Amino acid sequence: MNGFMHLPILPVVLPLIAGIVLLALRNAPLRLQRGVSLAAALALIPLAVSLLQSVSDGSHLVYALGNWEAPYGIVLVADRLTAWMLLTTSLLAAFALLYAVGAPSGGTSSHSTKPASGQVAGYPQPSPQMGEGANARPTPTYDRDGRHFHVLFQLQLFGLNGAFLTGDLFNLFVFFEILLLASYGLLLHGGGRLRVKAGLHYVVINLVGSTLFLFAVGTLYGVAGTLNMADLAVKLAATPADNVALVRSAGLLLFGVFALKAALLPLYLWLPAAYAHTSAPVAALFAIMTKVGVYSILRVYSLMFGNDAGAVAGLLDAWLAPLALATLALGMLGAVASTALKQQAAYLMVASIGSLLLAFGLGSTEAIAAGLYYLPHTTFATAALFLLADSIGRARGTLADRFESGPAMPGARVLGGLFFVIAMAIAGMPPLSGFIGKFMLLKAALASPLLPWVWSVVLVTGLVGLIALARSGSLLFYRTHSSHDPAAQTPTNAALAPVVGLLLLVAGLVIWAGPLSDYASATAAQLLQPQLYIGAVLGTTP
């Protein structure tokens, strides 16, 4: 068996098998479960790297499942964009998982206190046992707080990788459902009142989104008679005049669904509550979840509604950039108005979605390249902020991560230093990669008619974000008083290491900015030539 030939399907199958094995091992020692889960998550990195290498010459790897040929069978397609997303996902997942198995799980630590009602991340109850009792029993970690953490984590990766790889619109729906179902479990993992409340909203709104997705897919199938994305692109370009309105409405419905997953402006309201109340490693992993929506928008609208699509071309031109600008502005305002660090991180994530979709909405090669370079940066930086917010919350004891002046925290130098670096990265200050991404975006906007809007909104929101982060940093680290909180915990190395790791990745984005931005440009150029993708999938050379 030639392993290379099966390379595109391995990132999908590996987490699935690991998830099933972990389900069978549910009563095995935790050490073994962790080993399997970590090994599977780490193995995704070399897989993604080798996939990246084999598509970096601009080729498309097409994997026909069961060897059924393209328009009739289901295909997985790997191109530059897919490999880029897979690598981002696998790196993020590895650090999120390291945090989940290593870091103490905050206020929920003491198992002897009554679980459930008081156990909400970020709002720990003071517990008399905390401190001296912690050494007697094994350190509570996030994967201990409830059952099946590792199973859900692997299935989440299965859904994510599948969504990035699939070349079939209905399969995209199926992988969306898989990653959503796993995310429901992860979001609620550990339980707690606020978490259940936020989780209910998240689940219901996503179920409605799935229904709309099916309506859109059904309409497209009814018109074009195919669900293969490449074949759809061919068929939609030749839509007869009677059906143009139908196809356009289905396309916009699909955009609504992806915008919901990506948390674009009118549909972002679910995100801050859900992300602020879930546990830190899950929130860090979810940093890639919104990017699935962004990826789908980029893939579907560059391929099926791109410049070659005849009557249905340019479907989103009027929508995407203005909505993205509004999302960016509102997300940053939310970050200023936040009352707790995790909430602020969630709003910063909304703002980052605005920047990304703004880049993709501008639509030129340079703009898409800027967005693609910015994507891993913002994913890693936001995830690092979520993880650090958790450590900060624990070091502040009962005050948690709320923006109130409190006692000085133990380990404040390290926490403050890391916070400073993350804040610089997120606000887009030089020399970190956020600056390079924003600079590329501003430069790409020069050719756009939206130039004044883009420059003013991006620059002003950058300043607003800087003010918001500076305010929270000075409040958390400088405006302290000398009282002592017995519930405060010194951050452990295991909790800080993943944050440092994510920051090293951000630094790596700067060090190798040249080759990486070249790769992003090549990806953008490839995306704007959908006939290459169509030719590779349907076996017709363009």
Next chain:
Amino acid sequence: MEMLIALVIGVLTAGGVFLALRGQTFPVVLGLTLLSYAVNLFLFVMGRLAIGVPPVISDAASAYTDPLPQALVLTAIVISFGMTAFVIVLAIKSRAELGNDHVDGLQREEDRNA
């Protein structure tokens, strides 16, 4: 027959949307179920309506119906069934945790800061 099916889908969707916008979790779950029925029917008829013709190739058949939507509906039914089961369990759990079946929970003093 097309008109009838279209009306059924429309009524199911309207009912589903109305129920999904209610304030208690139970009507919301019912609304989501109705919506999933509507979308399953919708997917099914996207292969066009045909009576008494086979989906698989046979020598006796003169015409065929499209088998793909049937497979799609099957997948969609399984997924929506699993999702409904999950959301019911979640609704029960939130009833237990929040002490009432309102989708936002009743306001409590400590939630105001959240």
